[in-house]
Amino acid sequence: MDHINGALGRKLRMGLAGGGQGAFIGRVHNHAAVLDNRGELIAGALSSNAEKSKASAPFYDIKPERAYGSFQEMIDTEAGLPEGDRIDFISIATPNHTHFPIAKAAVEKGFNVICDKPMTFDLKEAEELLALVEKSGVVFAVSHNYTGNPMVRQAREMILAGELGEIQAIRSNYIQGWLRTRLEESGQKQSAWRTDPTKSGAAGAYGDIGTHAYNLARYMTGLLPDRVSAHLRIFEPGRRLDDYGVALVQFDNGALCTITASQISHGRENDLFIEIDGTKGAIQWRQEDPNYMTFRQNGKPHQIYFRDPNAPFNGDMQKAACRIPAGHPEGYLEAFGNVYRNAYDAMI
Numbered sequence: 001m002d003h004i005n006g007a008l009g010r011k012l013r014m015g016l017a018g019g020g021q022g023a024f025i026g027r028v029h030n031h032a033a034v035l036d037n038r039g040e041l042i043a044g045a046l047s048s049n050a051e052k053s054k055a056s057a058p059f060y061d062i063k064p065e066r067a068y069g070s071f072q073e074m075i076d077t078e079a080g081l082p083e084g085d086r087i088d089f090i091s092i093a094t095p096n097h098t099h100f101p102i103a104k105a106a107v108e109k110g111f112n113v114i115c116d117k118p119m120t121f122d123l124k125e126a127e128e129l130l131a132l133v134e135k136s137g138v139v140f141a142v143s144h145n146y147t148g149n150p151m152v153r154q155a156r157e158m159i160l161a162g163e164l165g166e167i168q169a170i171r172s173n174y175i176q177g178w179l180r181t182r183l184e185e186s187g188q189k190q191s192a193w194r195t196d197p198t199k200s201g202a203a204g205a206y207g208d209i210g211t212h213a214y215n216l217a218r219y220m221t222g223l224l225p226d227r228v229s230a231h232l233r234i235f236e237p238g239r240r241l242d243d244y245g246v247a248l249v250q251f252d253n254g255a256l257c258t259i260t261a262s263q264i265s266h267g268r269e270n271d272l273f274i275e276i277d278g279t280k281g282a283i284q285w286r287q288e289d290p291n292y293m294t295f296r297q298n299g300k301p302h303q304i305y306f307r308d309p310n311a312p313f314n315g316d317m318q319k320a321a322c323r324i325p326a327g328h329p330e331g332y333l334e335a336f337g338n339v340y341r342n343a344y345d346a347m348i
Helices: 025-034 050-060 071-079 096-108 123-136 150-160 189-194 205-221 316-320 332-347
Strands: 012-018 039-045 089-093 112-115 140-142 167-175 225-233 244-251 256-262 271-278 282-286 292-296 303-306
Touching: 012 025, 012 071, 025 039, 025 089, 025 332, 039 050, 039 071, 071 096, 089 096, 096 112, 096 123, 112 332, 140 332, 150 205, 150 271, 150 282, 150 292, 150 303, 150 316, 167 205, 205 225, 205 244, 205 256, 205 271
Parallel strands: 012 039, 012 089, 089 112, 112 140, 167 256
Antiparallel strands: 167 271, 225 244, 244 256, 271 282, 282 292, 292 303
């Protein structure tokens, strides 16, 4: 039987930047990396604090000699190991302001990279990193994880095949409520860096979750932005970055897209929701109910598409993104795993 990674004949070896004690997204990256048994975590610089980094290593079963005090130490040391022992790629699961220096150092040493969004802190860094990646030829993936949902890929396939006709209007929203109060003042790690402009960047809620809403619109339709206008607000007194925002995007075909991002809406959790209107039909999908998608046409009953790798009405992209039979829910981690699956395919 052929190895799951084909001619490579082994698992891809991962080094993790971030993911130490109290972290969220680093653990998600680890779960996603090993979900299909194609990758393994063998090295890590798990915190900007060297002691915390090494203390966190046992949680991931990282051997002491591969637990590093800094990302630079990990990259330099791993690059000096024999090719058969060193890591194949680095996953970046750190606050936004550190993405560029870690990614740059990794690419310059010839390592593939899977980076949590955003790719960099600002446009200048993004352009420099793009040039480095193109020159080096390494694989560089940004983990916009919601694109890995099977029904999101079903929507993309239907739209690109013309089943909705010409796309005219899009409404894409991501609504949360966890920052209704100044949680960052309590010392809660996730809120502290997300509301700090020196670590998060120029945008708060819009940079954190509005990007997901925009990314869904781009991914599903394949359209490119032409004009953008936005109004960002800080509703919680004393906060330094936006906690609510609305944007209007005009795409290159003339379609209009409204995007709302909120982190101050009472009782809301992770309600990422998108509706796309075309001349022939419309679709809607909600992340909190990810295994279903609605297709609508005037004068006809609504059609509910559901995640099913064997259904004849679902496309190849949806089927390839499924792991288990219909009726067993797949969600956040599996979608993240599909980002890793696609990155692995590119690496081998």
